[in-house]
Amino acid sequence: MLTLTINQQDYQFDNLDPRTTLLDVCRQHLQITGPKKGCDHGQCGACTMLVNGRRINSCLTLAVMHDGNEITTIEGIGMPDSLSELQQAFKDHDAFQCGYCTPGQICSATALITEIKEQWPSYVTTDLQQPDGLLVQEIAERMSGNICRCSAYPNIIRAIQQVLENQVSDQTSEPFSMTTSPSTSTVSGIWSPPPSETQLGNQSSNNKAANTDNAIRSRS
Ligand code: FES
Ligand code: FES
Numbered sequence: 001m002l003t004l005t006i007n008q009q010d011y012q013f014d015n016l017d018p019r020t021t022l023l024d025v026c027r028q029h030l031q032i033t034g035p036k037k038g039c040d041h042g043q044c045g046a047c048t049m050l051v052n053g054r055r056i057n058s059c060l061t062l063a064v065m066h067d068g069n070e071i072t073t074i075e076g077i078g079m080p081d082s083l084s085e086l087q088q089a090f091k092d093h094d095a096f097q098c099g100y101c102t103p104g105q106i107c108s109a110t111a112l113i114t115e116i117k118e119q120w121p122s123y124v125t126t127d128l129q130q131p132d133g134l135l136v137q138e139i140a141e142r143m144s145g146n147i148c149r150c151s152a153y154p155n156i157i158r159a160i161q162q163v164l165e166n167q168v169s170d171q172t173s174e175p176f177s178m179t180t181s182p183s184t185s186t187v188s189g190i191w192s193p194p195p196s197e198t199q200l201g202n203q204s205s206n207n208k209a210a211n212t213d214n215a216i217r218s219r220s
Helices: 022-029 085-092 102-117 136-142 153-172 197-202 205-219
Strands: 002-006 009-013 048-051 054-057 070-072
Touching: 002 022, 022 048, 048 102, 054 102, 085 102, 085 153, 102 136, 102 153, 136 153
Parallel strands: 002 070
Antiparallel strands: 002 009, 048 054, 048 070
């Protein structure tokens, strides 16, 4: 027998086809339809959910691999009358258009915030001992597994920034400096390829702020 704990509720399966993905169990067997099937190939992130607190593409994993695991979908993060801080930030910053990718974006960003609090490095981290997860390049890199077809990226970054500003700066008790604040860094219309160290070193704060304004204007 397979037992899955999804959004704090236990579900047991006696004869589940072992080829069934975790995404299909949620959507097809349990009618938990927050996680979306975008590509079904691990390319878009629309199916992202949390397994034991870590984000995962649920289209790429078999349900039988998660016996006893704690699984959280967007429904477990917050509902309309009980939004999480991040969900509220997505509303505040108009961080979605069609909304198809949004459940996956929010699940992914929820884990991202935890990873930054725990000082996990990313591919673009330059100081492995003290990763600066507040840099917009870090946020973009860490969110690069989630694609938004309508290109709400600048506002998604702003929503994540808002929560990081509240939660991570509370944790460190240090205010953001102009050089590390994501709001002064480049936000393009897509998760742009993270700039190289040379590019980061050459960009002035003024240029970064100007690019941010341009990116936002071009979207409106
Ligand atoms: S549906 Fe899973 S990554 Fe696209
Ligand atoms: S809001 Fe439409 S795909 Fe992201």
